[in-house]
Amino acid sequence: MxxxxxxxxxxxxxxxxxxxxxxxxxxxxxxxxxxxxxxxxxxxxxxxxxxxxxxxxxxxxxxxxxxxxGGPLYFHTAATSFMIHCADQAEVDHYWNKLGEGGDEQKQACGWLADKWGVSWQIIPDQFMEYMKDKDGEKVKRVLAAMMNMTKMDIEGLKKAYEGEE
Missing domain, CATH: 3.10.180.10 (2,3-Dihydroxybiphenyl 1,2-Dioxygenase, domain 1)
Structure with missing residues (x-):
């Protein structure tokens, strides 16, 4: 097995x-x-x-x-996506650029993208996931607000929001 x-x-x-x-x-x-x-x-x-x-x-x-x-019977949707955990901005940039190449730019938001075959990917920095675990609700709100205004996630922008600098 x-x-x-x-x-x-x-x-x-x-x-x-x-x-x-x-x-x-x-x-x-x-x-x-x-x-x-x-x-x-x-x-x-x-x-x-x-x-x-x-x-x-x-x-x-x-x-x-x-x-x-299998033929044209079924198509990919954002209802199913693959989350890629990234250690740093270089990894975020690598996966974002490679998987987004030829994809639909209208389907890029908040770290999500659809590749040229319509498969959805979430390119997520580990730092974002750590910020979401914080017990301080105000920090989490600031990070979420920053993320909602991003197309590709920017770790420095998330950090500034987390620390209250933006």
Whole structure:
């Protein structure tokens, strides 16, 4: 039995391999582990050409994923997102820039973005999560107010809000 019992499956029309290659280029400790192809079996249902990519198995920083080319039946929404915890502003900038490339800028706010396939990501500095745990409600309110006015999270701006400098 697999030590990790949960694998995230992402549904794509036909871009599974392109998306998986992009994602593994962004995250450390990541790789494509297998690519499966459609056969003629079930073609009356899946309507995919035999030999075309069906499933791409990959890991992102050790977390297992599969990307399925299932056709245009389902689309990604912000109702499901992936939170990336970042140690510093350089990490925030890296993930924001790489995952946001080609994405819908109208869907960027408060540290959230949708990539060019519509997958939603939350790029969250560890400092923000620490500030949210503070027992001082006024500090938390200031940090939340600052965050609500940010597109990409800015650690220095969050810190200033937390310390009451803004």
């Amino acid at each position: 697999s030590p990790n019992k949960i694998t995230t499956c992402l549904w794509f029309d036909s871009q599974a391999e392109e998306a998986a290659k992009n994602y593994v280029s962004v995250f450390p400790n990541s790789e494509i582990t297998n690519i499966s192809h459609y056969t003629s079996v079930g073609q009356e249902h899946h309507k995919k050409e035999p030999g075309s990519v069906m499933i791409v198995s990959f890991t992102l920083n050790g977390h297992p994923f599969v990307a399925l080319n």
